[in-house]
Amino acid sequence: MKTIKLIFRKTLTSLLLFISVFVIAQNKQLPNVTILATGGTIAGAAASGTQAGYTSGQVTIDAMINAVPGITKLATIKGEQISNVGSQDMSFEIMLKLARRINELAASRAVDGIVITHGTDTMEETAYFLNLVVKTDMPVVLVGSMRPSTAVSADGPLNLYNAVAVAGDPNAKGRGVVLVMNDWIHSAQTLTKVSTTAVQTFMSPIRGLIGTSAYGVNDFYRYPDQKFGLKSEFSVEGVTKLPRVDIIYADVDMPADLIDASVERGAKGIVIAGVGNGNMPKAALDACARASKKGVVVVRSTRVATGTVGRNVECNDDELGLVASYNLNPQKSRVLLSVTLLKSRSLAEVQKIFLDY
Numbered sequence: 374m375k376t377i378k379l380i381f382r383k384t385l386t387s388l389l390l391f392i393s394v395f396v397i398a399q400n401k402q403l404p405n406v407t408i409l410a411t412g413g414t415i416a417g418a419a420a421s422g423t424q425a426g427y428t429s430g431q432v433t434i435d436a437m438i439n440a441v442p443g444i445t446k447l448a449t450i451k452g453e454q455i456s457n458v459g460s461q462d463m464s465f466e467i468m469l470k471l472a473r474r475i476n477e478l479a480a481s482r483a484v485d486g487i488v489i490t491h492g493t494d495t496m497e498e499t500a501y502f503l504n505l506v507v508k509t510d511m512p513v514v515l516v517g518s519m520r521p522s523t524a525v526s527a528d529g530p531l532n533l534y535n536a537v538a539v540a541g542d543p544n545a546k547g548r549g550v551v552l553v554m555n556d557w558i559h560s561a562q563t564l565t566k567v568s569t570t571a572v573q574t575f576m577s578p579i580r581g582l583i584g585t586s587a588y589g590v591n592d593f594y595r596y597p598d599q600k601f602g603l604k605s606e607f608s609v610e611g612v613t614k615l616p617r618v619d620i621i622y623a624d625v626d627m628p629a630d631l632i633d634a635s636v637e638r639g640a641k642g643i644v645i646a647g648v649g650n651g652n653m654p655k656a657a658l659d660a661c662a663r664a665s666k667k668g669v670v671v672v673r674s675t676r677v678a679t680g681t682v683g684r685n686v687e688c689n690d691d692e693l694g695l696v697a698s699y700n701l702n703p704q705k706s707r708v709l710l711s712v713t714l715l716k717s718r719s720l721a722e723v724q725k726i727f728l729d730y
Contacts, residue, residue, distance in 0.1 A: 413492025460492025486540030
């Protein structure tokens with residue numbers, strides 16, 4: 374009898390030890406993900422679950438994490454509140470703060486991936502900016518929602534769940550900054566917002582998706598083919614302010630004096646949201662040429678949703694001293710030109726950058 378008890382005790386001890394080691398091993402296998410919160414609709418709240426109006430940036434990151442069942446089984450999560458604003462109030466100051474914090478976390482090697490909660494209005498600008506200036510190949514994932522946290526069928530919790538799953542996935546490494554929303558994974562290089570209110574508001578119309586993420590299960594299709602991250606030449610180390618770059622919208626009979634006024638107000642660069650293939654009336658083209666002669670870099674982009682703005686196609690960029698945006702829309706062109714102008718460059722060098730990035 375004593376022998377049986379002794380064997381039972383040893384067996385029970387071994388079993389408990391095995392369970393402890395298994396649990397510890399399982400916990401160690403969880404990736405470390407830091408969530409940097411900036412606000413937006415995903416942190417928004419309304420008086421009722423069925424009203425359209427709401428206030429962005431009302432919910433803290435800890436409250437958002439606690440509202441997502443099962444999210445802590447995906448990763449060991451830490452949250453930091455960088456800001457709490459609607460993305461209409463996003464600024465280069467906040468974006469620089471984000472970039473510095475991401476670079477700090479990457480250098481410390483304390484995390485395996487980073488998630489950034491963000492409003493959708495200017496999400497593509499922040500994503501593209503970070504893609505240019507963060508110095509890491511680990512996953513950096515932006516996430517948001519089109520409905521506030523208090524809404525019926527709020528989309529934020531599942532979006533956040535999938536974003537953490539992507540941030541902790543080794544297969545997401547080396548794909549640059551991405552956006553995860555409504556089961557789709559977009560590259561920062563290609564994504565754009567196409568609807569004011571629809572849940573499926575983001576598209577990547579030119580190069581397509583990076584992959585999909587459904588209930589934490591990821592499927593990756595491709596790697597971005599342009600420069601970003603560790604291969605990017607841009608750095609914001611020591612940068613506290615970016616040069617002024619204005620966007621001017623082209624339309625029928627547009628007044629050329631808007632371009633002259635931008636130069637007079639101190640713009641170092643101007644992006645024209647041109648018609649068609651980056652076109653504009655002759656008076657506006659002449660004003661752009663005047664601006665270029667004064668040292669202001671003028672980029673021709675387009676107000677059209679998709680397509681490439683080619684160089685020397687319908688106007689002589691070489692003669693006028695202008696830069697073609699290629700695949701970048703006006704808002705991303707402004708971001709790229711802003712970081713490009715941190716350093717003195719020739720127009721040929723600027724044009725090469727727009728081709729490479």
